[in-house]
Amino acid sequence: MDRITQGRHHPADTVLGPGDDAAIVAAPSRSVVATTDMLVQGRHFRLDWSSPVDIGRKAIAQNAADVVAMGARCTGFLVALGCPSDTPISVTDGLTDGLWLEAERTGAGIVGGDLVQSESLVISITALGDLDGRPAVLRSGAQPGDVVAVAGRLGRSAAGLAVLLAGIDGHDGLVDAHRVPSPDYSRGAAAARAGATSLTDVSDGLLADLGHIADASSVSIDVVTELLHPDDDMRSAANELGVSVFDWMLGGGEDHAFAGTFPASVILPDGWVVIGAVHDGSGVTVDGRGHDGSHGWSSFSV
Numbered sequence: 094m095d096r097i098t099q100g101r102h103h104p105a106d107t108v109l110g111p112g113d114d115a116a117i118v119a120a121p122s123r124s125v126v127a128t129t130d131m132l133v134q135g136r137h138f139r140l141d142w143s144s145p146v147d148i149g150r151k152a153i154a155q156n157a158a159d160v161v162a163m164g165a166r167c168t169g170f171l172v173a174l175g176c177p178s179d180t181p182i183s184v185t186d187g188l189t190d191g192l193w194l195e196a197e198r199t200g201a202g203i204v205g206g207d208l209v210q211s212e213s214l215v216i217s218i219t220a221l222g223d224l225d226g227r228p229a230v231l232r233s234g235a236q237p238g239d240v241v242a243v244a245g246r247l248g249r250s251a252a253g254l255a256v257l258l259a260g261i262d263g264h265d266g267l268v269d270a271h272r273v274p275s276p277d278y279s280r281g282a283a284a285a286r287a288g289a290t291s292l293t294d295v296s297d298g299l300l301a302d303l304g305h306i307a308d309a310s311s312v313s314i315d316v317v318t319e320l321l322h323p324d325d326d327m328r329s330a331a332n333e334l335g336v337s338v339f340d341w342m343l344g345g346g347e348d349h350a351f352a353g354t355f356p357a358s359v360i361l362p363d364g365w366v367v368i369g370a371v372h373d374g375s376g377v378t379v380d381g382r383g384h385d386g387s388h389g390w391s392s393f394s395v
């Protein structure tokens with residue numbers, strides 16, 4: 094346990110870190126943003142595909158992205174870890190390093206957690222955040238006439254997963270994007286300050302996650318494929334595998350890019366790019382039509 098808890102530098106929001114019955118985390122806004130997501134071995138990661146550092150980083154990233162998708166910044170993480178009894182120390186050390194590495198990218202510390210024995214590796218994280226006095230940006234605020242925009246790259250994680258599943262060589266950048274998502278954690282607060290009307294992170298797939306905004310806001314959302322610009326390495330992997338690069342960009346999960354809506358009059362903050370528009374109605378369309386392909390990952394269908 095000492096190996097997991099000791100020797101780390103805690104940022105200012107950690108009032109009391111690991112060691113007592115509970116941690117104390119600053120809540121300057123007097124309301125706390127709280128979210129949880131878990132990673133399960135075999136389901137969300139494989140130890141022959143990802144290093145323990147990668148897995149630790151991904152676990153923090155997918156949680157931090159949900160805090161940022163409220164327009165907040167991260168203030169602390171609680172990490173519950175299930176490990177088989179024969180897990181090498183190098184694996185728990187690597188996980189701990191990865192967790193801290195990505196936590197530091199968010200500006201927050203790991204303030205506590207739990208460690209139990211289990212049949213496979215399971216990492217469940219609770220992330221806390223603060224809005225610094227601003228209102229949260231909900232999924233329910235999109236208005237007809239708004240633009241739809243994204244910050245971050247789409248489809249690269251799904252492309253990397255496809256490369257790993259097919260066992261083809263090369264495409265290291267895509268495989269890296271699958272192993273460790275790289276959200277820019279400053280984008281959510283910037284969107285909130287600019288007047289974003291709704292915000293989410295892309296965890297399941299662009300169309301599925303925009304669908305949550307469309308449902309919560311009682312609007313329809315149209316994505317314009319001409320405004321999506323696939324990278325050359327995604328195009329070449331898609332050609333090699335005989336699939337459409339847009340399947341990855343529209344339906345691929347785990348990039349943890351941010352997607353949101355803004356009034357059309359807003360000058361978008363750095364990193365945000367228009368990809369569509371909000372209309373009256375319901376559901377999500379692509380180039381004005383229903384999309385036959387996958388809208389995203391579904392937790393219980395695969």
Ligand SMILES: Nc1ncnc2c1ncn2[C@@H]1O[C@H](COP(=O)(O)OP(=O)(O)OP(=O)(O)O)[C@@H](O)[C@H]1O
Pocket residue numbers: 129130155159296297
């Ligand atoms: N077991 C549960 N108990 C209570 N609320 C839950 C439970 N599972 C999910 N939720 C809530 O349902 C909502 C949607 O959860 P979901 O996990 O799909 O969101 P997400 O974290 O943005 O997506 P992803 O898991 O793909 O990253 C969230 O508000 C979440 O708190």
Ligand SMILES: Cc1ncc(C[n+]2csc(CCOP(=O)(O)O)c2C)c(N)n1
Pocket residue numbers: 130135136137138139254296297345346347390391392
């Ligand atoms: C070994 C392996 N196989 C498949 C995937 C793909 N995958 C798993 S969960 C998920 C979306 C979020 O799911 P959840 O809703 O469970 O958080 C995706 C795209 C992976 N990462 N690793």
Ligand SMILES: [Mg+2]
Pocket residue numbers: 129130131
């Ligand atoms: Mg979740």
Ligand SMILES: [Mg+2]
Pocket residue numbers: 158159162293294295296
């Ligand atoms: Mg989310």
Ligand SMILES: [Mg+2]
Pocket residue numbers: 130155156159296
């Ligand atoms: Mg999530």
